[in-house]
Amino acid sequence: MNMAERLERTRERVAAATVRSGRPEGSVRIIGASKTMAPDVLAEAVRLGLSDLGENRIQEAIPKIDALAREGLQPTWHFIGHLQTNKAKVAAERFAIIHSVDTLKLAEELNARSSGKLKVLLEVNIADEPSKSGFTLTNPELPFSDTLLKVRSLPNLDVLGLMTVAPHSEDDSIVRRSFQTLAGLARVYGLTELSMGMTEDFETAIEEGATMVRIGRAIFGERNG
Numbered sequence: 001m002n003m004a005e006r007l008e009r010t011r012e013r014v015a016a017a018t019v020r021s022g023r024p025e026g027s028v029r030i031i032g033a034s035k036t037m038a039p040d041v042l043a044e045a046v047r048l049g050l051s052d053l054g055e056n057r058i059q060e061a062i063p064k065i066d067a068l069a070r071e072g073l074q075p076t077w078h079f080i081g082h083l084q085t086n087k088a089k090v091a092a093e094r095f096a097i098i099h100s101v102d103t104l105k106l107a108e109e110l111n112a113r114s115s116g117k118l119k120v121l122l123e124v125n126i127a128d129e130p131s132k133s134g135f136t137l138t139n140p141e142l143p144f145s146d147t148l149l150k151v152r153s154l155p156n157l158d159v160l161g162l163m164t165v166a167p168h169s170e171d172d173s174i175v176r177r178s179f180q181t182l183a184g185l186a187r188v189y190g191l192t193e194l195s196m197g198m199t200e201d202f203e204t205a206i207e208e209g210a211t212m213v214r215i216g217r218a219i220f221g222e223r224n225g
């Protein structure tokens with residue numbers, strides 16, 4: 001398959017899952033997770049109509065954003081990786097949405113460094129996996145409700161919703177349950193955006209209410225290394 005075919009196939013699968021979830025087709029945003037992919041690959045995807053791209057690392061992303069801009073391509077850029085606080089300013093300047101706010105310190109830094117309202121999501125480490133960043137739901141010292149209250153009080157941030165990377169598991173019910181937990185949390189707090197679902201699990205995520213899916217390999221093909 002070439003990229004046009006992979007993108008088309010992905011769109012069909014997203015559309016079918018969206019309809020299965022009882023929502024109108026087109027209501028789930030597909031974000032191309034483009035880490036390690038070269039600028040010309042990204043440019044091709046944007047020309048094929050993929051209008052949202054997600055990058056994981058600032059150093060890698062900025063030259064790619066600039067390269068596409070030189071070709072007159074300005075997709076909506078999402079930051080989806082772990083963000084160091086010393087990169088908060090450039091992230092706030094160059095990205096439309098930061099999906100991966102994973103500490104209070106980072107939220108405060110983004111608030112201090114952004115000039116207008118910066119759209120953010122809070123990353124949640126649903127299953128308390130040591131390898132993952134994100135707020136946990138089990139820290140008695142910092143209940144998630146307190147975290148959210150604090151982040152929502154920061155005047156330059158617009159907290160749209162929650163993001164998670166599901167546990168890697170062959171067992172679909174474990175993956176599904178983690179998406180249900182995130183969706184339940186968003187509902188309790190009146191948050192509308194749910195960034196969840198990747199190549200292996202985006203259909204499950206959409207069935208459980210994802211509003212944004214971050215899809216890499218299904219669109220761009222396997223990554224090298």
Ligand SMILES: *Cc1c(COP(=O)(O)O)cnc(C)c1O
Nearest residue numbers: 033080198199200214215216217
């Ligand atoms: C790489 C990545 C994705 C996409 O992963 P695929 O398995 O290639 O679809 C999604 N979200 C984050 C945070 C990622 O780092």
